[in-house]
Amino acid sequence: MAKGKAVPKYLIFDYDSWPQWARTLYDFAIACHVAHLLDFFCAFLCYQFIFPSTFAEAAEGFKLGWIAKIVAFNLAVEFTLYGFWHHMLYASKTYSTPVKPRKFNKTNQYEAEKRVGYLSSSTGNLQREVFFTTVGFLISSVYQTIMTYCWANGYVPYYMDFWAYPAWSIGWMLFVTYWREFHFYWVHRAIHPWWNAKGGLHNGDIGAFLYRHCHSLHHKSYNPGPWAGLSMHPVEHIIYYTCALMPLIVVQHPLHFFYAKFHADVAPIGGHDGFADPGGDSDYHYLHHAKFEVNYGVPLINFDVLFGTFMDYKEYNKEKKKQEEKKK
Numbered sequence: 001m002a003k004g005k006a007v008p009k010y011l012i013f014d015y016d017s018w019p020q021w022a023r024t025l026y027d028f029a030i031a032c033h034v035a036h037l038l039d040f041f042c043a044f045l046c047y048q049f050i051f052p053s054t055f056a057e058a059a060e061g062f063k064l065g066w067i068a069k070i071v072a073f074n075l076a077v078e079f080t081l082y083g084f085w086h087h088m089l090y091a092s093k094t095y096s097t098p099v100k101p102r103k104f105n106k107t108n109q110y111e112a113e114k115r116v117g118y119l120s121s122s123t124g125n126l127q128r129e130v131f132f133t134t135v136g137f138l139i140s141s142v143y144q145t146i147m148t149y150c151w152a153n154g155y156v157p158y159y160m161d162f163w164a165y166p167a168w169s170i171g172w173m174l175f176v177t178y179w180r181e182f183h184f185y186w187v188h189r190a191i192h193p194w195w196n197a198k199g200g201l202h203n204g205d206i207g208a209f210l211y212r213h214c215h216s217l218h219h220k221s222y223n224p225g226p227w228a229g230l231s232m233h234p235v236e237h238i239i240y241y242t243c244a245l246m247p248l249i250v251v252q253h254p255l256h257f258f259y260a261k262f263h264a265d266v267a268p269i270g271g272h273d274g275f276a277d278p279g280g281d282s283d284y285h286y287l288h289h290a291k292f293e294v295n296y297g298v299p300l301i302n303f304d305v306l307f308g309t310f311m312d313y314k315e316y317n318k319e320k321k322k323q324e325e326k327k328k
Contacts, residue, residue: 032177032300039266042077043258051148051254058152062145070148071141077265078137083118085226085269086126089279090116102276104286109223109274125220129227132217136230139237140265143244147257157251169253172246176260178301180267183243185297185304191215191236192296210235221272224289229268240264271298283313291316 015023050073057066088095090108093115100106110121119130150156162169191210199205200212214233221228232240244261246252270280272289288295294311297303304310 028300033174036177036263036267038081039263040259042081042266043255043262046073046262047255047258051258054148055152055254058149062149066148067141067145070144071138074137074141074144074265075134077262078134081266082130082133082226082229082269085273087118089273089275090225091118099275099278102279104274104276104283105223105290107223109221109225126225126227129221129225129231132232133227133230135234136232136237136240137265139234140241140261143241144258144261147244147247147254151254156247158247159251159253162253162255169256172250172252172256173259176256176263179246180243180260180263181298181301184240185301187239187242189296189303191239192293219289219292222289224272224274224286226269226273228289229272230265287311287313287316 015026018026050069054066054069057063089099090096090110096115108116110116110123110126112122114122116126120127147156151158159165190207191214193199193208193211194205196203196205197208197211199208201209214235218228218232218236221231230237241261241264243264244257246260247254247257271282271285273280273282274286275281276283284295284299291311294309295304296309302310
């Protein structure tokens with residue numbers, strides 16, 4: 001580099017200088033898929049190394065051996081990814097100290113004065129999140145077990161040669177991301193009050209009933225960390241993982257199921273870690289936990305804008321600062 005020349009802020013292209021339509025096109029066509037490569041990597045590993053043996057053994061019925069392989073792999077993914085993310089942002093003094101200013105809610109939800117542990121905290125918040133996230137991965141394992149059994153015994157049609165139908169296979173693989181965004185918004189919106197938070201089955205507000213008895217558990221993490229992503233009631237887990245059941249409707253390759261399932265397993269980490277960049281940088285979903293009745297979905301397919309429940313983080317911060325100044 002020539003002497004005195006400024007170091008560029010980007011290596012390949014200046015995304016911020018693009019017109020809005022170009023950024024939207026890039027986000028919708030490319031970035032949304034790149035953001036979930038970790039999810040796909042987990043799915044591919046499971047399909048490549050766990051599925052072959054479990055598929056063969058499932059033909060002999062439900063037996064502890066092959067089911068244990070599925071559970072073990074899923075729990076390994078959970079504690080490796082969720083544990084690592086939590087350690088880096090909350091437990092590691094080396095890393096977490098310099099990024100603390102990037103935390104959306106500056107309060108430490110796990111410890112008042114000391115660093116939080118890997119799996120425990122004095123407030124009990126971390127233990128709750130780890131426990132219910134683990135319940136979620138066990139329910140995810142049940143879905144995988146049932147699908148493997150159904151494929152092996154001919155109850156659900158499938159095909160094994162991914163490249164025998166390249167357009168179909170790649171098309172459905174790309175569709176997983178859009179389907180997950182669509183599915184998440186609607187199942188999430190359904191378990192929040194529809195019109196009256198104090199309502200219930202007696203006045204037809206099933207959302208209020210489900211929130212009070214199920215989804216409110218997830219909202220105990222109003223200041224979320226990585227482990228909060230799947231910290232929810234088992235009934236909500238069962239509803240949430242229906243996103244992976246597309247093979248019951250159309251004939252798919254098993255990898256499509258695995259990608260949808262691990263998309264649901266892994267994606268919540270970044271959305272709930274509570275940090276701006278270099279964390280998950282999901283101010284969109286953080287606001288849902290902080291304000292409750294906003295940002296039910298994700299910005300890619302923004303139903304919140306359509307239905308008037310969108311809140312912009314920058315506007316939220318401006319209003320917050322105004323209120324803080326009034327108190328002084």
